[in-house]
Amino acid sequence: MIINGQKKAYKVDEQLYHCGTAATMSFIGGKWKCITLWYLRKEPKRFSELKSLLPDMTEKMLSLQLKALANDGLIARKSYGNKAPYVVIYNLTEFGESLIPVIETITSWGKKWAEQKGELIEVD
Amino acid sequence: MIINGQKKAYKVDEQLYHCGTAATMSFIGGKWKCITLWYLRKEPKRFSELKSLLPDMTEKMLSLQLKALANDGLIARKSYGNKAPYVVIYNLTEFGESLIPVIETITSWGKKWAEQKGELIEVD
DNA sequence: CTGGATCCCTGAAGATACTG
DNA sequence: CAGTATCTTCAGGGATCCAG
Numbered sequence: 001m002i003i004n005g006q007k008k009a010y011k012v013d014e015q016l017y018h019c020g021t022a023a024t025m026s027f028i029g030g031k032w033k034c035i036t037l038w039y040l041r042k043e044p045k046r047f048s049e050l051k052s053l054l055p056d057m058t059e060k061m062l063s064l065q066l067k068a069l070a071n072d073g074l075i076a077r078k079s080y081g082n083k084a085p086y087v088v089i090y091n092l093t094e095f096g097e098s099l100i101p102v103i104e105t106i107t108s109w110g111k112k113w114a115e116q117k118g119e120l121i122e123v124d
Numbered sequence: 125m126i127i128n129g130q131k132k133a134y135k136v137d138e139q140l141y142h143c144g145t146a147a148t149m150s151f152i153g154g155k156w157k158c159i160t161l162w163y164l165r166k167e168p169k170r171f172s173e174l175k176s177l178l179p180d181m182t183e184k185m186l187s188l189q190l191k192a193l194a195n196d197g198l199i200a201r202k203s204y205g206n207k208a209p210y211v212v213i214y215n216l217t218e219f220g221e222s223l224i225p226v227i228e229t230i231t232s233w234g235k236k237w238a239e240q241k242g243e244l245i246e247v248d
Numbered sequence: 249c250t251g252g253a254t255c256c257c258t259g260a261a262g263a264t265a266c267t268g
Numbered sequence: 269c270a271g272t273a274t275c276t277t278c279a280g281g282g283a284t285c286c287a288g
Contacts, residue, residue, distance in 0.1 A: 002177065010235075012242030018180060021158045021227065023234030029153070031261075034145045047270050053126065056142060058262060063271055084268065085269040098233070103145065105229040109222070110147030111134075118136030154280075171250055182282060187251055207288085209249040 027072055027099065032057055032065045034103050037092070040075060041100050044091035055124075066090060074099065151196055151223065156181055156189045158227050161216070164199060165224050168215035190214060198223065 001008050001019050010017040017023040028034045032054075039045065039053050051062060069075045074096035080087040092100075114120075125132050125143050134141040141147040152158045156178075163169065163177050174186060181189075193199045198220035204211040216224075238244075 007179065007247050008244055009247045010238035010242050011245045012238055016247065017234070017238055017242075019159055019162070020231035020234030020236075020238060021162065023238045024230045025155075025158070025234075031149075034149070035143055038143070038145065051270090055131065058264095059271070060263090060273090061261065064261095079270090081269090086268090086271090088270060102229050102233045105226050106148045107144035109226045110141070110144030110149075112144075114134035114136055114141055114144060114147045118134050118141075120132055121135045122130055123133045123140065124131050156281095175250095183251070184253095184283085185281065188281090190251095203250090205249095210251085210288090212250060 024099075024102065027074065028103065030065075032061055033069060034106065036062070036065050036069065037074060037096060037099060038103055038107065040090060040092050040096075041103075044089045047088050047090070050090070069096070148223075148226065151198065152227065154189075156185055157193060158230065160186070160189050160193065161198060161220060161223060162227055162231065164214060164216050164220075165227075168213045171212050171214070174214070193220070 010020075010023060012023070015026075017026070028037065035054065036050065039050060045053075047062070047066075050066075051057075051059060054062060057065075066075065066077070070077050070090075073093055075090050076093050078089045078091075080089070134144075134147060136147070139150075141150070152161065159178065160174065160181075163174060169177075171186070171190075174190075175181075175183065178186060190199065190201070194201050194214075197217055199214050200217050202213045202215075204213070
């Protein structure tokens, strides 16, 4: 980002972002965050529900992503019970909801492209 | 992507995409592709122009990204002259242009967030 | 001027097994 | 049930030098 020959950047909590894109990508970049948020867009879900909805994601990655998303304030985690079996519910926060239109834009472009250039097939 | 209990995916040129998001991200994911396309959105630019607009990006990365974007059909490369100094112009293709609204959505969300939560400062 | 070639490093992601 | 703990692999990215 260069304004009047001066190099500028956004500074948020000691972190520099050289453009709006970089800021957004820090929230939804990487391989899994978008799709995780996407599955939470309508209603809260349990860990095991997400796991079965995302069979390609290892438990470890799911756990890491959920932790990161909660840390960014995009989702909230609530746990019930002090003995196994535990129940843990994840839901979007209002801040997380503000990202859904962005993800929707990304998803629908990809969907349209994939449907035009390829085909929907069964896997596994 | 699970439909009627059946796991599905898009198949495009032997490549599998488990959702629209993954497809889009294969084009604009990573640290540099979005911003590179963004700078080409209005008019074609030379390698050296892009280099000075993107001072944080090494020449190697710029070169790699331009090659990848051209390979994906998002930009076109035209070179003039058969002796040094060469002139090489990059411009968006129509396909590349179709992604600009997506990038715009991403950028404006990040911009709004950064302006609310942080500040614009000079760097370097 | 516009890159290519090479080496290196780190962090993201995967596999597998284990636990309160 | 909802995660941790290790170990490993690999691609993205950085630094530097080289070439037409």
